[in-house]
Amino acid sequence: MTGKEKTGMNRDSSATCEMRGKVAVVTGGGQGIGRAVVRRLAGEGLFIVIADTDGEAGSEAAAMAGNDSALFVQTDVADESGVRTMIERGVGAFGRIDFLVNNAGIAAAHLGPVESLPLEAWSRMIAVNLTGAFLCAKHAAPHLRASSGAIVNIASTRALMSEPDTEAYAASKGGIVALTHALAASLGPEVRVNCISPGWIDVRGWRKGVTGGVEPLAREHHAQHPAGRVGRPEDIASMVFHLLSPEQGFLTGQNIVVDGGMTRKMIYR
């Protein structure tokens, strides 16, 4: 059974045809948004290298994608030698790398008041969320140039707006938006580089070990969004697919906000 049959997808657009058989590295692909990206890309017929620190989550995601078309490499994206090994193993398994999705992140935005924020907590956030994307781009770049590939980085609407006590996370994501246009300038024209800034994405159903449904969110959580609902991991996976696709060959260096309209909503009281 192909990955496409397993995931019940039946698309045969020209984008799908051009993407089939290509190889994507997805960091943080074990759970949450990354797992939805793995599922979408595998469903479109791509081979996937899943890089995640969580062994259980990564193995589950690889099994879901179809073990013959996915390779899980336990990796901390903040560790350069681990990233180098992960890229080498991916190339060893599938012969090439066409795409990189820098999604791994410490998703907890609130680390407490800035006056008592430990330097270690700040540094780890920047190391995983920002330096990790740099390291993966650095080591994937020769392969991406060779295949005329593409990178999608996952930032956040918190790169653009803030709540109190979120300095490290906001700075890491602002860094991703800037890293994206810098990489687009450096790696073009061979490699296009874009980023997505998701708003609130409900990832509870995409965590390791979750098989059934999850408690529905309150009506007001959905209703506050101009789009009428909280985001789903599939919303981001769909945008990742389109940004990677050669159909978007004129789009590079951009930050695409996928937030149900929340950053366009006037909230003065």
Ligand SMILES: NC(=O)c1ccc[n+]([C@@H]2O[C@H](COP(=O)([O-])OP(=O)(O)OC[C@H]3O[C@@H](n4cnc5c(N)ncnc54)[C@H](O)[C@@H]3O)[C@@H](O)[C@H]2O)c1
């Ligand atoms: N869920 C949201 O509402 C939301 C909104 C905006 C941006 N984001 C961003 O999207 C990305 C995914 O978020 P999520 O909500 O799916 O998170 P998640 O916690 O559900 O999944 C993150 C995955 O990344 C892995 N990971 C964490 N640190 C790692 C490291 N050092 N090396 C490799 N893998 C690592 C985790 O093990 C996990 O499998 C993150 O970059 C996050 O900042 C999420």
